[in-house]
């Protein structure tokens with residue numbers, strides 16, 4: 454394996470920023486030394502990457518994606534091949550995707566099926582969470598086995614009755630099991646039973662447009678579910694990670710729990726930070742492009758999310774990448790918003806959108822790396838192999854040009870979806886080169902990766918508590 458030296462860049466981790474050269478050997482970070490120092494000048498390499506004027510950052514860790522996810526009679530349009538390639542273009546070198554247990558089936562069957570989808574197809578490394586759709590004696594036992602195999606987190610749904618939904622008793626049982634086996638419970642916190650009543654009423658009254666998706670999935674029904682999930686986790690003595698937080702009232706619930714010292718964590722996503730119900734209300738069924746759950750909120754919720762990211766009440770930004778093409782997929786819900794497949798594309802743009810937040814003064818550079826790389830790696834048991842640049846870590850490294858200008862567009866993105874949720878958005882900053890375990894997958898804005906390079910990651914249990 455070639456030795457590579459990255460010279461002259463500003464190395465940014467969650468902990469510090471240093472003008473350092475980085476030596477990569479055997480797919481790992483071998484050493485860092487002050488740029489131009491005698492030590493660094495002594496390094497010989499097969500390849501030198503000039504990072505002068507650039508940032509040298511850990512590859513992004515996206516802890517929430519859904520490649521090829523079945524939903525509403527169709528499948529998310531990115532395969533593991535196309536989705537991980539797009540992730541690499543955007544400077545993400547690790548994804549943790551969700552294997553799905555179908556009701557009436559074993560966890561093992563779901564996990565095996567997801568291994569088959571991903572194996573040999575990924576451009577970057579990947580792990581799995583497990584979606585628990587059927588909590589019973591046997592699936593609870595299986596949780597322990599999965600933790601031993603490196604699938605150490607489990608998503609439960611308080612939404613989608615009849616599909617993924619678990620009632621409070623099932624949730625409590627899964628949490629109790631997690632409190633013993635070390636698994637992390639991830640919660641989709643929306644009161645799906647109440648939402649389904651409001652959906653039925655809206656449709657009966659002829660309110661069928663995409664914007665009504667946002668109206669029936671009320672912020673209060675997110676915060677109520679968040680509160681309930683927190684109390685159940687307290688009773689079980691288990692940590693809790695709430696996914697795709699969008700409502701300011703839900704952030705307040707998390708903040709209150711954290712003020713009590715509880716191990717409760719929250720993730721938000723770029724769509725909630727940059728988009729709003731204004732997008733859902735776009736005319737001509739265009740709003741369908743922005744249908745996801747939890748839903749986009751009125752623009753004033755964004756301030757609470759940014760504040761949560763600054764104060765630490767929210768710890769992670771993942772994408773919840775779950776793309777459906779407008780043509781033929783989102784269109785399934787014309788005349789009935791409840792039939793629009795839920796989910797949005799975004800795996801390619803997370804690092805850039807968050808860099809824009811750095812440029813705009815919303816977060817610091819180190820916080821950018823913390824919420825997009827280091828904390829998700831810790832949360833999902835991948836640190837320090839992933840999420841940082843340090844001797845011994847995998848050489849998942851991005852050379853990032855903080856001054857490049859780009860415009861996000863479906864015409865230029867690499868995700869397999871026919872629209873961009875950020876069409877026309879100007880971004881300062883762009884990925885230039887990406888190494889995955891020392892191998893260039895993006896080289897000066899050319900794709901040089903290959904399907905099958907990415908390996909399955911067996912994960913430790915959550916390291917964020919220690």
Ligand code: URP
Pocket residue numbers: 519641697744745746747773775795796797
């Ligand atoms: O709308 C969304 N978020 N689709 C993906 C499934 C989920 O609930 O995360």
Ligand code: ZN
Pocket residue numbers: 557558559562
């Ligand atoms: Zn079965």
Ligand code: ZN
Pocket residue numbers: 641696697746747
């Ligand atoms: Zn969800």
Ligand code: ZN
Pocket residue numbers: 517518519773775
């Ligand atoms: Zn999701």
